[in-house]
Amino acid sequence: MNEAQTILDDSLSRFFADSIDREYLTRLEEISWDDALWSRCIEQGLGLVLVSETQGGMGGSWLEAFIVARACGRYAVPLPIPEQILAGWLTETAGLAPRAGVAGILPEVIATAAVAGDRATFTAERVPWGRHAEHFIGLTTDSELVVLDRANTKAITEANLAREPRDKISFEATPILARAKVALPASGVRWLGALLRSAQIAGAATACLELSVKYTSEREQFGRALSQFQAIQQQLAELAGAMASVDTIAMAACLALDERGLASAGRDAKFEIASAKCRASEAVEPITRISHQVHGAIGFTYEYDLQFLTRRLWSWRAEFGANGEWGEYLGQVALQEGGDNLWRYLTA
Amino acid sequence: MLNLNSLRFPRFEFPADLAPLRAEVREFLAQELEHYSPLVRSYSWDGIDPEFSRKLGARGWVGMTLPKEYGGHGRSALERYVVVEEVLAAGAPVGYHWVADRQSGPMIARLGTEAQKQTILPAIARGEACFAIGMSEPNSGSDLASVKTRAERVADGWLVNGTKIWTTLAHRANYMIALLRTDSSSDSKHRGLSQFLIDLRAVKGISPRPIRDLTGRGHFNEVSFVDALLPPDALLGNEGEGWKQVMAELAFERSGPERYLSCFVLLTQLIDVLKGRASATALAKIGAEVAWAASLRNMSLSVAGMLNAGLDPSLQASVVKDLGCHFEQRLPGLAQELVALEPALAGSGVDYQQVLGNLIQLAPSFSLRGGTLEILRGIIARGLGVR
Ligand SMILES: Cc1cc2nc3c(=O)[nH]c(=O)nc-3n(C[C@H](O)[C@H](O)[C@H](O)COP(=O)(O)OP(=O)(O)OC[C@H]3O[C@@H](n4cnc5c(N)ncnc54)[C@H](O)[C@@H]3O)c2cc1C
Numbered sequence: 001m002n003e004a005q006t007i008l009d010d011s012l013s014r015f016f017a018d019s020i021d022r023e024y025l026t027r028l029e030e031i032s033w034d035d036a037l038w039s040r041c042i043e044q045g046l047g048l049v050l051v052s053e054t055q056g057g058m059g060g061s062w063l064e065a066f067i068v069a070r071a072c073g074r075y076a077v078p079l080p081i082p083e084q085i086l087a088g089w090l091t092e093t094a095g096l097a098p099r100a101g102v103a104g105i106l107p108e109v110i111a112t113a114a115v116a117g118d119r120a121t122f123t124a125e126r127v128p129w130g131r132h133a134e135h136f137i138g139l140t141t142d143s144e145l146v147v148l149d150r151a152n153t154k155a156i157t158e159a160n161l162a163r164e165p166r167d168k169i170s171f172e173a174t175p176i177l178a179r180a181k182v183a184l185p186a187s188g189v190r191w192l193g194a195l196l197r198s199a200q201i202a203g204a205a206t207a208c209l210e211l212s213v214k215y216t217s218e219r220e221q222f223g224r225a226l227s228q229f230q231a232i233q234q235q236l237a238e239l240a241g242a243m244a245s246v247d248t249i250a251m252a253a254c255l256a257l258d259e260r261g262l263a264s265a266g267r268d269a270k271f272e273i274a275s276a277k278c279r280a281s282e283a284v285e286p287i288t289r290i291s292h293q294v295h296g297a298i299g300f301t302y303e304y305d306l307q308f309l310t311r312r313l314w315s316w317r318a319e320f321g322a323n324g325e326w327g328e329y330l331g332q333v334a335l336q337e338g339g340d341n342l343w344r345y346l347t348a
Numbered sequence: 349m350l351n352l353n354s355l356r357f358p359r360f361e362f363p364a365d366l367a368p369l370r371a372e373v374r375e376f377l378a379q380e381l382e383h384y385s386p387l388v389r390s391y392s393w394d395g396i397d398p399e400f401s402r403k404l405g406a407r408g409w410v411g412m413t414l415p416k417e418y419g420g421h422g423r424s425a426l427e428r429y430v431v432v433e434e435v436l437a438a439g440a441p442v443g444y445h446w447v448a449d450r451q452s453g454p455m456i457a458r459l460g461t462e463a464q465k466q467t468i469l470p471a472i473a474r475g476e477a478c479f480a481i482g483m484s485e486p487n488s489g490s491d492l493a494s495v496k497t498r499a500e501r502v503a504d505g506w507l508v509n510g511t512k513i514w515t516t517l518a519h520r521a522n523y524m525i526a527l528l529r530t531d532s533s534s535d536s537k538h539r540g541l542s543q544f545l546i547d548l549r550a551v552k553g554i555s556p557r558p559i560r561d562l563t564g565r566g567h568f569n570e571v572s573f574v575d576a577l578l579p580p581d582a583l584l585g586n587e588g589e590g591w592k593q594v595m596a597e598l599a600f601e602r603s604g605p606e607r608y609l610s611c612f613v614l615l616t617q618l619i620d621v622l623k624g625r626a627s628a629t630a631l632a633k634i635g636a637e638v639a640w641a642a643s644l645r646n647m648s649l650s651v652a653g654m655l656n657a658g659l660d661p662s663l664q665a666s667v668v669k670d671l672g673c674h675f676e677q678r679l680p681g682l683a684q685e686l687v688a689l690e691p692a693l694a695g696s697g698v699d700y701q702q703v704l705g706n707l708i709q710l711a712p713s714f715s716l717r718g719g720t721l722e723i724l725r726g727i728i729a730r731g732l733g734v735r
Binding site for chain 1: 350352355356357358359370433437438612615616617618619620622623626628629630631632633634635636638639640641642643644645646647650664667670671674722724725726728729732733734735
């Protein structure tokens with residue numbers, strides 16, 4: 001990270017730490033949306049990290065997107081900022097003008113037939129904050145980006161374990177606001193969503209480690225701080241490793257995406273992205289297990305912060321594909337390349 | 349207080365001008381190792397082949413960072429990193445010069461007397477010096493500072509009595525760097541220790557007795573010192589500063605790519621064996637290992653980059669070793685879960701079976717040598733501020 005990126009990271013930490021606490025997260029789980037915080041994030045340009053400056057964005061790279069998404073994970077930000085970043089990037093990559101308002105990202109590929117003509121008719125599952133979206137963005141089987149209105153839509157509200165909205169949206173002859181071919185695989189949203197969730201997992205894992213270190217240093221049993229016990233120290237060490245492993249590969253994937261894109265003829269960023277989400281999803285198990293273990297019963301209560309993180313981690317593990325799915329992709333790549341080429345592949 | 353920066357691994361991009369070196373090393377290895385079986389390659393940095401070490405030295409790829417005036421090549425730590433990760437990934441037999449190249453050479457360059465540097469560094473750079481590490485003793489393993497082997501100052505040098513154990517290659521090495529007690533009166537066990545550079549051929553009274561490891565091979569030794577008289581200039585560095593020096597030495601052991609590449613041949617063999625017959629679950633599991641390898645390489649590289657920039661990534665290095673060890677030790681078990689072929693001894697079964705048989709047996713040592721996993725995690729805990 002360069003100096004500007006470090007400053008971004010630090011200022012995000014301060015901003016979210018000041019804005020978000022336990023009471024706030026508790027309230028947001030009930031009301032699911034906070035216009036005030038959303039507006040402040042948008043004013044700071046957090047939704048337009050990847051949009052070029054000429055279009056009014058921050059003109060950042062995927063490394064900046066990583067920094068923002070990781071901070072969102074670390075502070076359990078209950079708003080679709082990573083999704084908004086993705087929407088901005090997709091829109092500009094497709095050559096369309098950026099669109100104001102909350103974007104609903106459609107995780108699954110849209111059948112081309114469902115958006116034939118100027119109206120869309122289909123149902124989209126697990127749309128993050130779908131009920132609050134002012135327009136929707138998705139990719140078709142033909143790699144066409146479509147922007148859909150919110151008129152003529154119905155939302156069936158659902159949520160993930162952290163009570164983040166994951167709604168079922170039915171489009172019923174919904175007007176198509178814009179469309180354009182993009183140079184991305186049809187599953188582009190899944191790849192990029194997986195990348196952003198990996199960054200969020202790295203962030204939430206960071207916060208789990210911070211909480212675990214702080215709590216075990218303060219809590220005393222048998223006349224001394226828990227952190228003085230070797231059994232606890234060893235678990236914290238393992239937790240730190242799991243976090244660092246995810247953090248490193250997620251960042252590497254963002255940089256690979258900046259350098260090689262997602263649809264180059266040669267080696268693109270797919271290997272790194274798949275590695276990031278595979279590692280991140282797999283690491284959720286030790287990260288959540290250890291954090292809870294060292295906290296004892298307090299960590300199992302709704303009144304303590306840890307659960308805001310771990311319930312997100314358990315959900316994000318599966319969102320945009322769990323470790324099994326991404327591992328399978330990587331396994332296929334490895335077998336195709338063959339053992340002798342694995343090292344070349346890793347060092348390319 | 350937890351300092352997150354000491355747990356972050358900034359991305360490190362190799363300067364493009366290192367690419368030709370990597371290509372050269374690959375070409376050399378492809379030729380040299382053409383007839384090496386996968387089993388032989390799976391010994392990695394445990395594989396002993398003085399001839400190979402000499403050839404690598406002739407190419408200028410041993411003692412790369414040592415100063416030119418002592419036969420070294422004055423090259424950067426990054427250039428050395430490229431060579432080391434290439435030889436390890438290929439499973440080249442680097443064991444003969446490994447310790448000299450990784451830690452003894454740099455230590456002598458930093459702490460040695462002019463005479464020590466002039467006699468020994470050139471041999472190291474030629475790949476001809478084999479070093480043993482004399483730290484552990486029968487009653488001093490993890491509690492290394494409790495070592496008792498004594499070096500007593502006498503008129504014509506130092507008189508050494510005691511026993512070292514688990515000393516890898518002491519029966520073949522030219523030199524040993526030993527941690528010895530020079531002052532027993534000190535109330536702190538960490539004080540009163542000094543390091544000595546011992547010419548194993550020249551000094552009498554040192555007898556290595558090979559100890560067979562569980563694979564049946566004899567790589568490590570019990571080394572007894574009976575009135576062994578070291579010359580006065582055998583002292584390495586400063587008297588009484590042995591503990592500090594040894595801690596710096598062990599940091600070399602933690603920071604390299606060998607910490608995740610000692611099972612790499614098994615991973616590549618497993619991939620080839622699975623080809624054409626992998627279930628979705630098998631693909632997912634092998635893919636997860638590949639993701640581990642990708643993550644570890646990025647982390648290892650980052651540590652190399654930080655060292656190169658003059659930073660102190662000691663916590664990050666310990667984290668990589670811990671994760672690398674976990675990755676390596678799990679692999680043989682995973683292989684047996686995915687493929688029905690039994691592990692085999694040399695001479696029976698297919699290559700994959702022999703490699704598996706070898707690494708199943710070697711794997712327990714990965715979390716022992718150079719300091720155990722428990723001790724390593726204690727170091728990490730200290731870095732986290734809880735110790
Ligand atoms: C293949 C191999 C090569 C080696 N080569 C060399 C060499 O060249 N030179 C050399 O000097 N040494 C060498 N060693 C020795 C190695 O450094 C020691 O094995 C290691 O430091 C552990 O010491 P120990 O075996 O006496 O185990 P112990 O220290 O007795 O430990 C046994 C177990 O108890 C645990 N333990 C010990 N203390 C604690 C504690 N305070 N808290 C929690 N757990 C603890 C350990 O982690 C371990 O799990 C080699 C070892 C192996 C296996």
